[in-house]
Amino acid sequence: MPRLTRSAGVTAAVLALSLLATAPASGGEPPVTDPRVVAHFDFAAGQTPENIxxxxxxxxxxxxxxxRQVANISRTRGTRILATLPAVANPHTPVVGAAIVLGIARAYDGTLYVNYATGTSETGIWRIPRGGGTPRQIAQLPPNGFPNGLALDExxxxxxxxxxxxxxxxxxxxxxxTPTAWAVGTALQPVTAPHSDGPPVAGVGANGLKFHRNAVWVSNSATGTLLRIRVRHxxxxxxxxxRATGLYGIDDFAFVERHRDTALVALIGSNQVARVRPDGTHTVVLTRQDGLSNPTSVAVRGRTVYVPSAAYFTRQDPNLLLATVHQRARR
Known part of the structure; x- marks a missing residue:
């Protein structure tokens, strides 16, 4: 969920990730522990981490x-720029007005795919070779749209x-x-839900997207909902x-386990990450006190949780936070 900022050149920071093995959790442990910010980025240089x-x-x-860049953050190589999306002379991107790179998906062979929103014919999905290189547009999407979350069904x-x-x-x-409008409907629209208890999010509907257990899951920032769309045969x-409501300002999200529907979701406006159970109930597990600064997305690998914060509204300390998830702490 980007906010328009002044573009500038990126100064790559040499920052380390501390990817540590973790011990199994006991039954009484909370679901997420040991939060630590492992990389800080330069807001003025446009280093606003949107997706992961x-x-x-x-x-x-x-x-x-x-x-407009894709970067790899590694404990051994520091910060390395993999690709820069081409500049657009007169971007007319809805919501933000600037050309921005948003969702990212990785194939098993290492190829990366990203969404690029420009308000021009460059809007669409772009492919980046394994290990980085020159991005190439593989699909045009409507210039009056805002392609955000991205996922690959291998x-x-x-x-x-x-x-x-x-x-x-x-x-x-x-x-x-050629793209196909696969799913449409009121549930995906940027319409603020009536009688909501949280702050409205104007202009941003369908946002985060994941492919999980033969279904496309989508968050709607305006309605504060997490949606599931099963893929038929x-x-x-x-x-x-x-599948869940009351998640106001929800951005992107990730599932904790392959075979269950428990998710960790980024709540950009409230500087929180929440754990959403399969029954739709949710609990806040990370906050600004842990280092979040407008978190935009979540990734889970094993027992490690990755949370990028873009600082779009705080304008302070865009960063990457790691934490430990205890997959057996269930309700």
């Missing part, structure tokens, strides 16, 4: 939205992108080509289900 993909070695691939060979303005989940062949979407 984790490499097999535990390093993090981050989209620096306002710098088995079917398709990408899904959440459009925050048009309230659409786009489906695109992994090889590239023929590839078409089943009806949209609302």
């Amino acid at each position: 993909a984790v490499e097999p070695d535990g390093s993090a691939d981050l989209t620096f939205s306002n710098a 088995r079917r060979g398709v990408l899904y992108a959440a459009d925050s303005v048009l309230g659409t989940v786009w489906r695109v062949p992994r090889s590239g080509g 023929n590839g078409f979407p089943a009806p949209i289900q609302t």
Whole structure:
């Protein structure tokens, strides 16, 4: 959920990740422990980490939205720029007005895919070679849209992108080509829910997106909901289900385990991460006191939780936070 900032060149910081093995949790332990900020970024240089993909070695691939860059953060190599999306002369991006890079997805072979929103014909999905290199656009999406969250279904060979303005989940062949409006509906639209108890989020509907257990899961920032869309055998979407409510200002999210629907969600406005159970109830597990500064997304690898904070509204300390998740602390 980006905020317009002044673009500037990126100064790569040499920062280390402390990716430590963790012991199994006992039944009385909280679900997330040991939060620590392991990397700090330069807000003025556009180093606003919007989305994340984790490499097999535990390093993090981050989209620096306002710098239009993708960076790898590693304990051995520091911060390394993998790719820079091309500059756009006159961007007319909805919501923010600037050209920004948003969601990221990683294929098993190391290829990266990112969403680029510009308000021009460059809006769409771009592919970055394994290890970094020149990005190439593989699909155009509507310039009046805002492609945000991104996920890859390796088995079917398709990408899904959440459009925050048009309230659409786009489906695109992994090889590239013409996008299909795969899922639409009021539940995906940027319409503030009536009688909500939290602050409204204007103009941003479908936001984060994950492919999990043969379903496309989408967050809606405006309505504070987490949605599930099962993929039918023929590839078409089943009806949209609302799986959790009251998550006001929800951005992207990640699932704790492959075979369960427990999720950790970033709540950008309240500087929190919440644990959402399969029954839809949720509990705050990380806060600003732990180091969050407008968290935008979450990733989980083993027992390690990764939370990028873009500091869009605080304008203080964009960073990457790690914590430990105890997968057996369930209710």
